[in-house]
Structure formats: C-alpha cells, structure tokens
Amino acid sequence: MIDFVAGSSETLFYDVPEIITGFNFKLAEVVWVKRHRCKEYLGITSEAQWLDACLLAGCDYLDTLPLLQSQPIPNNVPMIRRVVDLLKPHSTDKPGYAFLKARESDPSVRDYIHKYMKARIFVLHNVVMTPDGQVVPLSHEWWHF
DSSP states (O other): OOOOEEOOGGGGGSSOSEEEEEEETTTTEEEEEEHHHHHHHHTOOSHHHHHHHHHHHOOSSSOOOHHHHSSOOGGGOOHHHHHHHHHTTOOSSOHHHHHHHTTTTSHHHHHHHHHHHHHHHHHHTOEEEOTTSOEEEOOHHHHOO
16 A cells, blocks of 8 residues: 655546655655545545546646636635636536536637547546556556555
C-alpha cells in the first residue's frame, strides 16, 4: 500500500490517497493534500465529477474553462470550487461534457469541447508499467494502490 506520492496536483486525478505538493527544508515542513478531504470539502460524490472538476479548473493537460477565465474571482474562491458549482446540476457520468454541450453555441466553448475530451481520454486511458515490466493501459484495478 502506498501512503504518499510526491507530485503535482494532477496526481489527484488518480486514486492516490495523499500527495506531497511541497517541501520546506529550512522549516522542516512537508505540504500535502488528502484527496478525500478535497472531495468532501467540495461536496463531490462521484469520480466523474471529481475528474471533470479537476480538468475544467485547469491543469497541464487542459486550460481553464474559457467561461471562467474572463470572470473576476469572487472573494478568492478557488477555481475548482467555481467549476464544481457549475457542474452540480449535471449528474451524469460525464458532467463536464453535459455542461459544455449545453453551452456549445458559445464559440469559445465549441473549440474547448474537443480539447476537454482529449484531456479526459488521456487521463482515463493512460498507460502504466506493471511491477513485472509490462506496459499496459491504466485500468481501475491499477488505480487502487
């Protein structure tokens, strides 16, 4: 069982319970994030909503949702909170796609849908190396450490 992984916030896409996001050697501190705490705080109940919220909030694989890029951030609300609030009415297995499809008349969203789908497929169908050295598609049996 893996307890911690050091990496970027994109590591939270996968079923890693906690990630170390930073070290401060001078103060002897470690900064980490607990995946389940993030989901609880945001009120996220499904893996699909979690993945889509993370993607649409912006990451290395996908820019932030264009509709939110031009809006001022109210009272320092985290971007992912704003995305979760937008996705709540869409309780499908692809809430991000449902949200975007409902707004595809907006040219910025129309161009963004394809990028979003590519990023989602990239995360869901990533490849991993097994302990015996085989390279295989990432499946849910590998998600659980």
